[in-house]
Amino acid sequence: MERTPVMTSINANWEEFYSKEISEKLPFFAKEDRLYDCLFAQQFDREILTGLFKTADALRTLTQHKEGMDFISNLLSDKRAMLYFVQPSTRTFLSFLNACHIMGIKTSEIRDTSTSSEVKGESAEDTVRTFSSYVDMIIMRHPTPGFVEKTAWLMNRTNRPVPIINGGSGKDQHPTQALLDTYTLYRSFNGEMDNKTIVMVGDLKRGRTVRSLTYLMKNYKNIKLAFVSPGQFRMEPDILEFLKRHNMPYVETEDFSSVMKEADAIYMTRIQDEHDKAGESGKVDYSPFYFRREHLKLIKKTCVIMHPLPRRHEIEVSVDEDPRAVFWRQERNGMWARAALISHIFGVDSKIKH
Amino acid sequence: MERTPVMTSINANWEEFYSKEISEKLPFFAKEDRLYDCLFAQQFDREILTGLFKTADALRTLTQHKEGMDFISNLLSDKRAMLYFVQPSTRTFLSFLNACHIMGIKTSEIRDTSTSSEVKGESAEDTVRTFSSYVDMIIMRHPTPGFVEKTAWLMNRTNRPVPIINGGSGKDQHPTQALLDTYTLYRSFNGEMDNKTIVMVGDLKRGRTVRSLTYLMKNYKNIKLAFVSPGQFRMEPDILEFLKRHNMPYVETEDFSSVMKEADAIYMTRIQDEHDKAGESGKVDYSPFYFRREHLKLIKKTCVIMHPLPRRHEIEVSVDEDPRAVFWRQERNGMWARAALISHIFGVDSKIKH
């Protein structure tokens, strides 16, 4: 009979670290004036965001011609990245993969855990350390809250750390989604981020994206927020507390039309029924939280309609043809924002400004 | 309860488009004098075919040396392609993937639909549009007839279309298989395509390749066809009608040996029992439709033996060593023909002629 191994001090140290406030942890995941690991939306302050957005804009411009693309894809041609996606995710996966390819980074993928050594009894920590042996960066999506952070923490204690990028960890964090959402606002508003009204619609209780985006709005001045949701799926109290603490005004309502007219951006979300505990989604009439073709007449000429995708029926397909429907561009923005983030982490962003 | 979304005009338009004759649709999938999307074997006329074959020949010659390969793999080094293969297909998948790699195109793959956002309730159209956000070309295999065509149709209506290549859609079309089969004839006949006798053998009723190849034979002069099959699996009437309409002579027989001697090419196929409805394949003696070692003595010295592969027992393994057995070369021709097609679509074929 195998005995349980003697408990080491590592997990004890981790628990202590993990329980700290995020603000206290940030230096551990930074390197000089840059992000080293990207784990939390809270790592993005206004200056970092603006830098990343300018890099992303420069990347798009440069890559419109073959010479520019060849220049860019030579910047990190000596690097290899691992995409370790334990949870299904086509969109985030492809976005990161192609961001790597734009930067010339070679990629390895693990998308199916059944091919993994975990079947041979290896610990999750050893598995990730193995991946790090072969590459210069790991991009991870993992269902266990804190697991991506723990990986970064462990790596940083070895003599051969590699940057870890969080591609979504449990329900807690998905920082690059927040990054691309903010980048989409930045492009839609021509860089003028202050004094805007953002309306968030749908299942705000269980949607990770609206939470992170709200956090990031703190970086800008005089932002007004409106939360439109069924009563059962209202924004969580911790976020509302956060807004009060930072003197950011908000309203909560079930009446979409009452706030639609003032919006500079409408952020639609689908119902997150994969998080249902007892079929609660089925009991809700979600249709008042749809954006319909007729609404196009009601919103500002400059108001943009966003959605993190995938959508179900929250936005009518015929809306797609309106120039204010920016969710397809938003999706593509994700690839550029992630390429900019990778450039930043490896310190080649200064070569990209045009 | 979620309500059904209001029906938009998009599907109605599509149904109308889809019901048109293929010849009417061709301009919609072309761009100037080139193919933009590759969806139907009918898109290949004699001139396009000859151009593609010359490009494929030039690619093979140039890539025999490292300098040539490096030159070729720089031509489209700024491009990224997505291979979206919902149906299992090792051969076509690898052939396209390596064709992309030869051309220097970076690739993303979705081969397993369970990792896809479809599980989150996204429509198939949105899923494909997502893929197109990240890449410059999509190569698709899909079980639903018309789905690849619909994707190309939808993409061409957006403000950011990308070329779509059909890697096999349901039972209806597999144009690059027809392309590589014709290319194999072209190479085997040293470019002299007219005045040939082609014998097709096996399950002609349900084999997609023999149908497409027959269509393409119309591009050449004085072609004679012989169809050898069990009575249950004869070539479908629409193809026979097509031949009559174009005054192309053909015979149908169950006696392989009666037509073997005259053949310039013998195209063998396996029984397509995956399409059985009630085990009909098991009731057929397929062995008269095998090519055996002893047949090598009966055919012309210049006759080539083809097979789209995979084979079961239709061709004895010991036949492989005869120089007239070209099916392994045929398989490899597929990679070169596909690389040529990609070069054509992106307009770099003019740089490849040697």
Added chain:
Amino acid sequence: MERTPVMTSINANWEEFYSKEISEKLPFFAKEDRLYDCLFAQQFDREILTGLFKTADALRTLTQHKEGMDFISNLLSDKRAMLYFVQPSTRTFLSFLNACHIMGIKTSEIRDTSTSSEVKGESAEDTVRTFSSYVDMIIMRHPTPGFVEKTAWLMNRTNRPVPIINGGSGKDQHPTQALLDTYTLYRSFNGEMDNKTIVMVGDLKRGRTVRSLTYLMKNYKNIKLAFVSPGQFRMEPDILEFLKRHNMPYVETEDFSSVMKEADAIYMTRIQDEHDKAGESGKVDYSPFYFRREHLKLIKKTCVIMHPLPRRHEIEVSVDEDPRAVFWRQERNGMWARAALISHIFGVDSKIKH
């Protein structure tokens, strides 16, 4: 009803070849003075090993700077490799994949046999020949003993052979694991390989790595071996015979502490319970075959602790921080040793020496 195909002479020839001594087969898998296929640990003699290790060392040095990495990744930029891994293997797979990427080789992967043409009734030999159509090298892991060898044998009889590298075939051979283990000894011992004592610990009966490593030790002078294992899992008699034949001294013991002190290297292994026939692993107390933190005080200051990984509890996690724990470096050595092997096979190693 389909008839069984006529039996050809191919399998008969193969059986005859397969039954030969490995030493007799070696010329068939070599090309001039180089390995062409890499199938057996027995292909590595001292001279080849030293050459590969020097190449691996040079690769590491050169790739520390971007210019060096770009130089290296241009050496084989005209090549494409196929990784065909029918058995689950994250570690070996990623190690080879990244070795290819370092050398600039483009890669295709088949990791899931359900996507393969095997479902359409194709023979395993035809499937592998198909893969070879598209690439310049195949790296294979396969559960069937002899299958990788048979593939290489078949390929070498065609007019378009490609090198085959064995990434693990059944229980019989995993030559690149032996290569990386020996490379780790070479680096740990600063190239002084003679006069060493190697202690191997654990399930020696069913562990493939300890068998291969023992074979390779024959290349060095005055090596002493100690085998520490539960009585049920002792090293197999054929290996002990091999040692006697070559006058290599060894001891067998169940008492780990009795041999620990003299070791220059301790090679730990996990219990191979996936090979259990009737739950025999559960009946063994494996804990005496663990390396614990307290053992660090007992071993030589220069003794290295190795493990092929994945580990379960054979090595306490807190041991990892000791500089003598080299198993994470060993894992990374695998990537470099494989890159060196690939360089050797394609004959570009002479360009790498620095």
